[in-house]
Amino acid sequence: MQQSFINELRNIVGEQYTLADRESLAVYGYDSTPELESLPGAVVLPGSGEEVARIMALCHGAGVSVTPRGSGTNLSGGSLSVNSGVVVQTSRLNRIVEIDEENLTATVEPGVITSALHREVESRGLFYPPDPGSMNISTMGGNVAENSGGLRGLKYGVTADYVMGLETVLADGTVLRSGGKVVKDVAGYSLNPLLVSSEGTLGFFTGITVKLIPRPRSKVTMLAHFPALQDAALAVSAIIAAKVIPATLEILDRVTIRCVEEYAHVGLPLDVDAVLLIEVDGHPAVTAEEALAVEEICKRYRSSFFQTAATADEALKLATARRTALSALARLKPTTILEDATVPRSCIAPMLQVIQAAAAKHNVTIGTFGHAGDGNLHPTCLTDERDQDEIKRAHAAFEEIFDAAIAMGGTITGEHGVGIAKKKYLPRLVGESGIRVMRGIKNAFDPKGILNPGKVF
Amino acid sequence: MDYVKLINCMRCGMCLPSCPTYKETFLETASPRGRVALVRKVQEGELDQSERLLEYLSLCLDCQACASACPCGVNAGELVAEFTCERKESLGLGFMEELVLRRLVPHPDRLEGSMTPLRAYQKTGLQKLVRKLGVLKMFPKKLERMEGLLPELPARPLRQEIMEVTPAAGTERGTVGFFLGCVMSLIFSEASRATINLLSSLGYRVITPRSQVCCGAPNMLGGDLEGLKEAARTNIDIFAGYDLDFIVTDCGGCGAELKKYGHHLPGDPAAEAFGAKVRDIAQVLALHSGDLAPRLQPVDLKVTYHDPCHIAHCQGIRREPRELLRLVPGLTYAELAEADSCCGSAGTYNIARPGMSDRILHRKLANIAASGAEVLVTGNPGCLLQLRKGLADHLPHVRIMHLTELLARSAGLA
Ligand SMILES: Cc1cc2nc3c(=O)[nH]c(=O)nc-3n(C[C@H](O)[C@H](O)[C@H](O)COP(=O)(O)OP(=O)(O)OC[C@H]3O[C@@H](n4cnc5c(N)ncnc54)[C@H](O)[C@@H]3O)c2cc1C
Numbered sequence: 093m094q095q096s097f098i099n100e101l102r103n104i105v106g107e108q109y110t111l112a113d114r115e116s117l118a119v120y121g122y123d124s125t126p127e128l129e130s131l132p133g134a135v136v137l138p139g140s141g142e143e144v145a146r147i148m149a150l151c152h153g154a155g156v157s158v159t160p161r162g163s164g165t166n167l168s169g170g171s172l173s174v175n176s177g178v179v180v181q182t183s184r185l186n187r188i189v190e191i192d193e194e195n196l197t198a199t200v201e202p203g204v205i206t207s208a209l210h211r212e213v214e215s216r217g218l219f220y221p222p223d224p225g226s227m228n229i230s231t232m233g234g235n236v237a238e239n240s241g242g243l244r245g246l247k248y249g250v251t252a253d254y255v256m257g258l259e260t261v262l263a264d265g266t267v268l269r270s271g272g273k274v275v276k277d278v279a280g281y282s283l284n285p286l287l288v289s290s291e292g293t294l295g296f297f298t299g300i301t302v303k304l305i306p307r308p309r310s311k312v313t314m315l316a317h318f319p320a321l322q323d324a325a326l327a328v329s330a331i332i333a334a335k336v337i338p339a340t341l342e343i344l345d346r347v348t349i350r351c352v353e354e355y356a357h358v359g360l361p362l363d364v365d366a367v368l369l370i371e372v373d374g375h376p377a378v379t380a381e382e383a384l385a386v387e388e389i390c391k392r393y394r395s396s397f398f399q400t401a402a403t404a405d406e407a408l409k410l411a412t413a414r415r416t417a418l419s420a421l422a423r424l425k426p427t428t429i430l431e432d433a434t435v436p437r438s439c440i441a442p443m444l445q446v447i448q449a450a451a452a453k454h455n456v457t458i459g460t461f462g463h464a465g466d467g468n469l470h471p472t473c474l475t476d477e478r479d480q481d482e483i484k485r486a487h488a489a490f491e492e493i494f495d496a497a498i499a500m501g502g503t504i505t506g507e508h509g510v511g512i513a514k515k516k517y518l519p520r521l522v523g524e525s526g527i528r529v530m531r532g533i534k535n536a537f538d539p540k541g542i543l544n545p546g547k548v549f
Numbered sequence: 550m551d552y553v554k555l556i557n558c559m560r561c562g563m564c565l566p567s568c569p570t571y572k573e574t575f576l577e578t579a580s581p582r583g584r585v586a587l588v589r590k591v592q593e594g595e596l597d598q599s600e601r602l603l604e605y606l607s608l609c610l611d612c613q614a615c616a617s618a619c620p621c622g623v624n625a626g627e628l629v630a631e632f633t634c635e636r637k638e639s640l641g642l643g644f645m646e647e648l649v650l651r652r653l654v655p656h657p658d659r660l661e662g663s664m665t666p667l668r669a670y671q672k673t674g675l676q677k678l679v680r681k682l683g684v685l686k687m688f689p690k691k692l693e694r695m696e697g698l699l700p701e702l703p704a705r706p707l708r709q710e711i712m713e714v715t716p717a718a719g720t721e722r723g724t725v726g727f728f729l730g731c732v733m734s735l736i737f738s739e740a741s742r743a744t745i746n747l748l749s750s751l752g753y754r755v756i757t758p759r760s761q762v763c764c765g766a767p768n769m770l771g772g773d774l775e776g777l778k779e780a781a782r783t784n785i786d787i788f789a790g791y792d793l794d795f796i797v798t799d800c801g802g803c804g805a806e807l808k809k810y811g812h813h814l815p816g817d818p819a820a821e822a823f824g825a826k827v828r829d830i831a832q833v834l835a836l837h838s839g840d841l842a843p844r845l846q847p848v849d850l851k852v853t854y855h856d857p858c859h860i861a862h863c864q865g866i867r868r869e870p871r872e873l874l875r876l877v878p879g880l881t882y883a884e885l886a887e888a889d890s891c892c893g894s895a896g897t898y899n900i901a902r903p904g905m906s907d908r909i910l911h912r913k914l915a916n917i918a919a920s921g922a923e924v925l926v927t928g929n930p931g932c933l934l935q936l937r938k939g940l941a942d943h944l945p946h947v948r949i950m951h952l953t954e955l956l957a958r959s960a961g962l963a
Contacts, residue, residue: 115596
């Protein structure tokens with residue numbers, strides 16, 4: 093990147109927040125996506141939305157690409173600059189601007205860490221449900237750009253269900269305001285849903301207003317072991333059919349159970365096919381009733397062990413198995429490929445079978461855990477990037493898994509986004525017309541193609 | 550350096566919110582994930598060991614909070630320390646390192662001797678005069694900082710005063726070896742005396758071998774692996790002469806290093822056995838909380854606890870100190886926000902990187918102020934030095950104590 097251009101960036105954000113040395117560029121060449129790396133030409137950390145707009149205008153004029161970056165924890169390569177452009181990291185834009193207790197909204201800058209917002213609103217008896225596994229480090233901007241989900245998705249939905257208003261800097265540096273604090277708004281096209289999950293390709297969020305809800309007053313945590321996978325899947329369907337919508341309904345498969353037990357010794361039996369972690373929340377009277385219903389259903393479907401946490405400590409213990417799933421798997425091998433194929437929840441059992449068959453066929457280790465309640469599974473392949481043959485086999489297995497997900501009416505990615513990693517699969521899912529419409533939208537927002545190029549399609 | 554340890558990092562970023570320097574700068578180069586990537590790129594030949602790269606790495610406190618946060622068991626702090634140590638080792642020890650690490654630190658007598666002028670400096674009133682005249686301003690900044698950190702020194706180091714064998718008070722439950730950290734002995738001897746008294750009152754015969762030497766942690770820091778191994782061998786031999794239930798220390802830094810002797814001397818069963826016997830004092834006291842509780846008298850204070858990195862992150866000890874404090878009647882315990890985040894002391898970091906150290910210290914002080922505590926308890930001399938000075942300068946109404954000082958006081962042993 094030309095020194096004169098770097099100097100102009102420096103004029104906007106200051107010397108300290110303009111990075112262009114080899115070492116800095118090297119560490120902004122990755123995010124949490126395995127196997128991907130691509131160095132930017134410069135990195136800047138603006139201190140205000142206004143600085144973002146000036147950076148954008150500058151880059152627009154010079155035809156240099158801009159890639160927004162929160163904490164770089166996405167799993168699809170979304171925060172990498174593919175053509176040595178400018179990476180704009182939002183960490184300094186980390187103010188919680190307002191918690192409006194009358195309208196039940198929170199307005200934040202994009203660099204606010206998700207769990208920091210949780211803490212702030214929960215201290216006021218309020219609740220912001222989206223809780224991605226990465227919530228202690230992911231940013232709100234990243235969450236909106238990826239439409240992140242979380243453990244509470246089944247009952248409470250995903251980030252998109254909470255975004256009410258956005259302030260977005262467009263490719264040319266002008267500012268777009270969409271939505272706001274109103275619950276109803278039908279003036280013109282709905283732009284928020286377009287911008288949510290746009291992966292930094294349509295605009296740069298500088299302000300985010302989200303909906304809050306009252307904090308649930310109680311929660312009951314339960315754990316059930318199932319010797320047969322099919323029974324666990326039937327129990328999941330039966331729980332929903334009984335009109336109980338748990339906040340959390342998570343599943344661990346046999347490989348994951350073994351890894352968790354070896355690593356954390358939480359007392360899981362090694363001869364069961366599946367473990368379900370179930371949490372119901374809400375009014376105490378309701379949760380008590382729902383917990384009984386869940387217990388009855390699990391037992392009906394031959395759960396070999398069922399436990400309801402009596403105390404908060406016990407609840408934490410029960411949740412340990414699920415919480416340590418990724419750690420336990422990730423420790424086994426250097427490279428961990430974590431996917432998020434998603435199917436209608438009625439297809440959980442066949443999907444788990446497809447995953448196991450694909451792993452066996454291609455001779456790779458895949459442990460699966462995930463959000464059984466909403467059909468979002470995380471088949472996790474444990475491999476070693478130095479073993480190119482195994483990596484190839486892993487990708488072959490995933491190709492089968494994605495194709496199966498599409499065939500079942502599911503999707504190639506439930507929450508991690510397309511980015512660079514899943515570009516190849518998007519046309520299979522949305523078809524030629526889908527790609528054409530998406531390209532049209534991209535053109536309308538960013539005719540010069542400077543916003544996060546090389547992503548999605 | 551083991552390459553697999555580097556590629557085990559899956560770059561998930563879970564370490565970022567735990568890292569004190571990332572929290573201050575938001576820079577990837579100042580994050581554990583970034584440091585592992587830098588070291589890896591050097592190993593892969595993609596980056597040179599440039600001045601700038603070393604400068605970035607030197608911002609690491611080696612507090613190992615990242616290791617506690619890492620889902621895959623990567624210890625970025627340790628990896629950076631190993632990298633730095635290996636690099637320094639390959640360059641050979643400089644004159645000063647040779648002098649300090651080989652000729653001073655391993656010899657308690659010389660080390661203690663070197664403190665005599667300092668003690669005289671304080672006792673004769675020279676310190677007051679020097680401070681008043683601002684003479685130190687004429688010397689290098691680092692010297693001024695070092696001088697400011699020093700509390701009033703005890704008349705004599707504990708090592709010279711304590712009996713080699715302190716008998717158990719009452720029925721003997723067992724025998725422990727006491728590892729006397731250099732800084733504890735030289736500066737916080739009252740706390741170590743309290744430790745020994747507590748152990749004895751709980752029925753332990755306490756053996757404090759006078760010939761023991763520094764644990765070797767400074768050698769690691771200075772790039773002197775050989776010196777570290779030498780220290781380990783000496784201490785292992787000395788303690789092997791006794792039949793001990795545990796080897797106890799009240800210095801978090803020593804404890805962390807001693808527990809790693811097996812790792813430093815691979816294949817040496819004596820080193821393995823030594824490491825397995827090492828306990829932080831809080832671990833031993835917590836074993837006997839039932840016996841301790843009835844002896845404790847009310848202490849009417851609001852207290853909070855700062856987790857030393859070497860105790861929480863390096864040894865995984867968090868529950869025991871809190872449980873012990875909660876035993877004390879009358880004591881109100883307030884949990885500290887970000888309790889296990891480094892205080893900025895980090896070995897010699899507060900001298901080497903004063904700017905960053907101060908920023909980290911001020912964050913810690915703000916959390917202490919918010920806790921409303923009148924007493925801050927901790928368990929490591931580095932933290933005691935750093936926070937004592939920080940509190941004196943900014944929160945003079947808050948006192949600092951080692952865990953055993955407070956417990957011994959409540960037990961009427963101090
Ligand atoms: C261990 C682990 C667990 C995870 N668990 C989950 C989970 O449970 N659910 C889930 O959905 N995801 C999960 N993720 C994925 C990831 O954390 C999310 O995608 C998260 O939202 C990314 O946030 P970030 O701040 O790191 O964004 P980044 O990775 O920095 O960026 C992500 C995308 O957002 C864009 N972007 C960032 N900020 C802005 C902005 N201000 N304006 C416009 N575009 C922007 C970037 O260009 C990029 O395309 C997990 C990841 C890891 C490593």
